[in-house]
Amino acid sequence: MTAFSGRTQTMSLVAFSAVATVTLLLCVMTGPDHDDLDEFYTGYGSLSPLRNGLAIAGDYISAATVLGTGGVIALCGYDGLVLALSTALSLMLLMFLLAEPLRNAGRFTMGDALARRLPGRCVRVTACVVTIAALLPLMLVQLAGAGQLMAFILGFSDASLKTACVVALGALMIAYAAIGGMKGTALIQILKIVTLVGSGAVVAVLILRRFDWDPGALFSAAARQSGAGPAFLHSGLEFGTSGRSRLDMIASELTVVLGGACLPHITMRMYTASSARQVRRSMSWAVSIVALFVLVITVVGVGATALLGRGVIAGADPQGNTAYLLGSRAAFGADVSMPETLLFTLVTTAIFLTLLASVAGMILACANSLAHDVFAARVREMPPRREMALARVSALAIGVPTILLATLVQHHSLQPLVTLSFCLGASALAPALVYGLFWRRYTRGGLLATLIGGTLSVLLLMPGTKLVSGSPLAAFPHADFVYFPFTTTGIVTIPAGFLFGWLGTLASGRAKAEQQRRQYEAVEGWILAGAVRRES
Structure with missing residues (x-):
């Protein structure tokens, strides 16, 4: 059941090629026509709340979320469900606390939002460095995982082919960001989220049909097949049941809630709304879509365990990263008809689109910050044509090293990199945004201390966590240099x-x-109420 048929592999390859071609053409067609910074960075705020909400949800649901969270749900049951709910809660936090002030205070980048009331080139440069530091690990995860995923779907095992997939997909993602700008990447995100949620919802319905539409029967079957019995439906499979383990779980979920909401490729979507009312409506759509996807991934993840068993899922990938695909395939049963093959091809295409769209959005966020906060801030009036050229070159400057690094880390466990990004978001960016937007006495020295201190503390503690060494699933399984016995650094x-x-x-x-x-x-009333957008 873990091997896909030749017909499925052929159709998936054709679909991947078609999607890559069509999406690149869409980026060319919708990219900026003129040397206008607002068009490149925000798309003129021309997206409707529904389309902007779809784009926000598309940026938010990365391949790491689909594959990683689905795997934790399939292997760890209750703990995975808590992780999925934390993912949705993070976007709700952004909607209720930060979305409107961010839109009002910022213009193009995180540096704009922070430098609005605390100006200075050092603020912008530091914001850019932290932006890249927070997003680079996630980009590596998406790209490095792309080779493994393509090999799993298409049935090849040659290491050079996996590396070729990483390089080809990376080049395509750079093109999306450099050519399409905000509007082009938004279109890719919309296409991705509609395909992902739509195909996933159909698979979830098929899984529920296999259990006579009884969720209780589905969860009971998953518990029996999990190898853990009733413990599958209780906390403890992922972290353990001791006091320290429960503290580790709380810290991990808090890191997801605070970190996910504050990552720069998510916050940059706030600047594409034309008004405070528009950003509220956009976030309402985004939260609803993410909540629906959490429901879908829960059913598919639990369904994978119920239909296949833990042994099959862990045998395909010890961390369960293929559980979403395996659950989707198992939903059709042993004999797969042509319509079912087409539907499964749609599922694999949705995962492929997720890989493409996620990294494209992150490259765009890093490139925008590098061009606008570092290079353009050095001169008083940089011509728009030159800044746009710098942004496109910056996409290349960010993307090429990312591709090279991804080829180096693709054979290691990627979970520490995901955790590193969320820890940086929660420990450096979240405090900076909360203080910067709401604390009247916050100074530039305090902002720099937050960004630099939070980042350095994460980088100091992360190598000593259990994800890096000391366990069979760690990045370095044969070494043991654990000096911080937790999964994330967030607790400190x-x-x-x-x-x-x-x-x-x-x-x-x-x-x-x-x-x-x-x-x-x-400017307090303007930041918090935002009747008029101020240009800079």
């Missing part, structure tokens, strides 16, 4: 990020804090 680095910001502001002195308070109060 999230409070540390907020503490660094407070101490940095305190160290700036009372006079500086009072000056920042007066400056903030002058």
Whole structure:
């Protein structure tokens, strides 16, 4: 059941080629026609709330979410469900707390939002460095996983072919970002999320039909096939049941909730809304779509365990990254008709699109920050044509090293890289945004302390976690240099990020804090209410 038929592989290859060609043409057709920064960076805010919401959801649901979360649900049951719910909760946090102030304070990048009331080139450069540091690991995961996934679907095992897949997909993603800009990548995200949720919903319905539309029967069968019995439906399979294990679980979910909402490729979508009302409506659509996908991935993940058993899933991939595909294939039964083959091809195409769209959005966020916050900020008035050229060159400058690094890490466990990105989002970017948008006395020294201190604390502790060494599924399974016995760094680095910001502001002195308070109060109503977008 883990091997796909020749017909399925052929149809998938044809579909992948067609999708790559069509999406690239769409990027060319919808890309900026003129040397206009607003068109390249935001698409003129021309997307309707529904389309912008679809694009936000598309950016938010990465291949790591689809494959990784689906695997945790299939192998660990209850713990995976909590992870999936945390994913949805993170976007709700963005909607209720940060979306409108971000849209009002920012223009193109994270650096814009932070430098609006705390100006300075050092702020923009630091924001750019943290943006790249937070997104580079996720890009590596998507690209490195692409070769493995293509090999699994198409049935080849040659290492050079896997590397060729990584290079080819990476080049395609660079082209999406450089040619399409915000509007072009948004179109790819919309196509991706509609295909992913639509095909997944059909598969979920087929799985429920196999169990006579009884979710209780589905979960009971999954518990029997999990090898853990009733424990599959209770907390503890992923982290354990000790006090430290429960603390580790809480820290991991908190990292997902805070980190996912603040990653720059998600927050940049807030700037594409033309008004505060539009961003509220866009986020409502995005949260609804992500909630629907969480329901879909839960049914498919649990269904994979119920229909195939833990042994088959873990045998195909020890971390369960192929569980979503295996569950989709198992939903059709042993004999697959032509319509069912077409539907499964749609599922594999949706995963392929997810890989393409996710990295394209991240490359665009990094390239925009590099061009706008580092290079364009050096001169008072850079011509739009030159800044757009810099953004496109920056996409190449970000993408090529990412491809090379992805070819080097593709044979290692990629989970530490996913965790690293979310830890940086939760420990550096989240405190900076919360303080920067809501704390009147927050100073530039406090902001730099938050970004630098939060980032360095994560980079210091992450190599010592259990994901890097000390276990068979770690990145270095034959080594053991664990000095921080948790899965994520969040239990220490999230409070540390907020503490660094407070101490940095305190160290700036009372006079500086009072000056920042007066400056903030002058624009507070505009940042929080945002009646009019201010250009810069």
